[in-house]
Amino acid sequence: MNRRTLTKSAVLATALLLTGGTGLAPARAATEGGAVVPRLPAPTGPYATGVTALYLVDRSRPDPWEPKIPVREVLVTVFHPARTVRGRPAAPQWTQGAAELFGQLAPQAGHRELPAAGVDWAATATHSRKLAPATGGRRPVLLYSPGGGDPGALGTGLAEDLASHGYVVVVVDHPGDGLAVEFPCGTSGRDTVRATVFRDDPRAHPAMFRTAIDTRIADIRFVLDQLEVLAAGRNPDALGRALPEHLGRALDLRRVGVYGHSAGGTAVAEALYEDRRVGAAVTMEGYLDYAPEGPGRPGELFPVARHGVDRPLLLLGTDGFRSEELDRSWSAVLARSGGRVRRRQLDDSSHWVFTDYAAFAPQLQTAALMTAEGRNKLVGPIDPARSVPAVRGQVRSFFDRHLPARRA
Template identity: 30%
Template sequence: MPAPTGDQPVGTTVLYVNDTSRPDPWNLEVKSRALKVTLWYPAKRKDGERAQYMTPKESELYLKGSEISGVPDDTLSKTRTNAVKDAVPTGAKLPLVVLSPGFTKPLSSLTSLAEELASRGYVVAGIDHTYESYVTTLSNGQIADCIACDSDTDPGFGPRVVQGRAADVSFVLDQLPSKWSGSGRIDLSRIAMVGQSIGGAAALAAMIKDPRIRAGIDIDGSTYARIPKSGFSRPFMFVGAKEHVPGGTDASWDRDWRLLTGWKRWIVVADTDHQAFTDAPLLGPSLGIKPAAGDLPAKRSAEIARTYVSAFLNQHLKAEPQPLLNKPSSSYPEVKICAKSCG
């Protein structure tokens, strides 16, 4: 992973929480919803053992599910991260960002963004939504595979996923104060959510359900949760790849844009695809995957994602005005910004 650009070292740790109030929505044999939560946060020191990106078994199952061949099964277990495992946290009253990955993708696919935000003074709580990715390792070492993948063509699948993820998010927010020893460093009055693909759709769904989430970002995810006709006034930003233009093939953003009555932005980044703002392009060379002709270089798309997501969070969780979000920037000519009107 490229090094984060913030001025603070990054630590990371893993928590496991179990919601006994509801059955798992995908595995009918499980009577509670078990979740893996990975935290990234500012740390006191930068030296120490780096966290694994994936275990060898996770790497094997992820590559198999993604139909990536021609590389050793444990390739992704050798990816170098920047976060120190179980490092001592530092800072006081830090804002919290909930992170949700795309469908079939483990949370680790957003590691670069998570490390960046932590280096800039945020606590990041990323959720592996069990049975919705190719591989999730549970607290007992059991591997949960993608049971939900068997249902992804069913009518109503998208709304079912985002409502389940919204419930996951609310439960994690309930549990954090008692489950993490460093939770006293979190300012629970300053919470945002960021997600990619259906994780982005889940950000909007979670905000509608849970008033604790003050602001949200959907990174290239078609939305499913219905906004009240009276509108939705909390800050929200769409970040789209080149296909996600206003009036394009995805009508969900056009529909929801009209109902967003507060601060809002719709950003489209030229020469990008659906996975551009995840770790996928950064890992592509190691997996033998070549970028499509004309696509932005991986480090550039990662820089844009880090910059604009951080700017949004700084403005809405830290009350630091960000002119970058108001008009085109000569530093980022690939980015088109829509504010109150879009089209």
Template identity: 30%
Template sequence: MSKPPRRRAAAPPLALTLLLPFALLLALVGPQAAAAAPGPTAGPAGVPTTSAPSPPRVPAPTTHRPVGTTSVHLVDASRHDPWRPDAATRELMVTFWYPALSSRGARAPYMSAELSTALFGGPELAAVRTGAAAGATPAPGRHPLIVLSPGFGYSRTSLTALAEDLAARGYAVAALDHTYETAVQFPDGRVEACLICSRVDERLGTEVTLSRARDIRFLLDRLTAPGPGPVRGLRIDPSRIGAAGHSLGGASAVEAMREDSRVRAAANLDGDFFAPLPADGLAGPVLLLSARRSSDAHDAAADWEEAWKHLTGWKRWLDLPEGGHLSFCDMPWLLDAFGVRDQIPPETAHEQYGSLSGERALAASRTYLGAFFDRHLLGRPSPELNRPSANHPEVRFVK
């Protein structure tokens, strides 16, 4: 979850903690984004010119390979929506990133103005530019797949920087929006709000984890079924599938691997384990990447210590002692790109972002997530996972 109740003994209500970073971001970046938005200014002899600063861009991937992207609306007719009893089906939105034949074409929008307004209260995040070509033709061949699940209350767009980097490495990436757990916009323009954000507790955390695992299984059913898949020309290698997620999305990725043998490896980015792991152990490879859990005096470290006992396969626990809970999504580099991090109240800044810059947090997340899947899906040597690296002094090897 964005910040589960058990992560701090005296935490404020979770709904407030969840929405606070959104409200702060918009309150801070609104004037900045307006100033940065390109627009005409008076040039010589009254000729308009666009001299305003460019809007923020998603940091470029670490590998120079064309990346394409598209979004798809999927409907699971086999089950009722768990959060809306009157809905006879489960509707989902998925964004795909993938190796492309060419980088030509218009860059995909980060999100629409309508979705930015629904999530943040204003259209400013629609100005952010991505590096992926909208609707580009996928590169030929079968691609290993990584499914991404965002933090509770957060859009799938919050994992864009990680997704673009993984796609540039050669993976097909599918990020899910879990409907009614965040604001979701569908192709017909309607925006469905989060229906359960105001009533989060530990019991609901377990229910959400299990529901998300079912969403992932449905997506894999669609992607591995015979015949054309949801994205024209994109072919998936069903023998090389991984899952990862931030916060509750990370715990859901591990749960999906527990339930579905098609998921060969799972990574949890600072998510509490609401659903208990099997008593006899989980044998698949698991990467745990946390922020300050190695020295946390509260239940956050204890939660992972308990989960660690039930991980019986390859496992690694890495920690960012100077990071925060949101260090593994797009929020830190967005704050830095808009130049407003120093305006966040200190308590919130420490809890959610720590003192680590967005650039360094993203670099660490990209390096270790990529190395993990390279090792366990592609069989490539990944020395970064064996010992501390001078290139990433901000990362501590816990176990």
């Protein structure tokens, strides 16, 4: 199977990251006005981080989920190493509208273990500063695709940590798929705050799953196109909004990696196979087959699993989510890639440990807003002092090896 179980000793050595190296207990949720405000773990790298949002419009294809929208809109959040953050305000993790809709829908849309009230998601701050100027030198670029139905905001902690170590990280939101996405402008055919079309697991609906993955791959490739526009000195934002100084100059598009969780993990692995601009990929529990068409029938393998890859791919999993179905597609790509694929497993954990729920769920449990059973279902019993550095360490060490940020 070519996998290695992460040991406690390996991850405890880096557990100080949860408090920025202070050695104190992991960050706990704050309380404001009677509501709990979840806190993100601190980044661990030497760089302060800046952040900006881009609204990108692909006029070559319609929206796949809403026939009234004639173009495909994609939202991205870009985290980057900052030259200075002086005078720049900290960015919130969520926009106000997305946070409100997320708080309403998340406990109903597959995460019934989350509290329906008592959490002020909109008040959670990132460690990144709005429109902070980028550092000098070209930096490797990493694109992140979140899990099916998840908003990109749930990948903030890992994105910030990677940026603090010298990467430019582009978090992609996939409207219509993501649970709650807020646009910077209105248009006919959609609301400003758009909810997911999913009502349950999209793998239970083969046609929907196929549309979701195909759309995500196209979104990733379109975002790469728009990053080329940015690197060439032009502004790809459809509204022409201000960009951080020197952001375009910071992009080294000769060193591009992709990473994703669940459906995002499926999409980035296939993007690695299809697009030669991508040099390396990490899939965190993404199936590499289409959804089965019927009970007891295996799903058709994606080309990445049928044919293998000629560039590095890391498969990250948990013992709590492992299944015969996942093993089948992962074993296929392992067998066909000539040693370029590695598999790793984090024990005592479950599927959403690869997201910010790894830090948030224990905070909500401590605040008596989540049961131990709910926390274990979401992220497993693993302590965030182990899980957060383990995930960060695996992803960063992989990209450091194949797309090193230290080369400017």
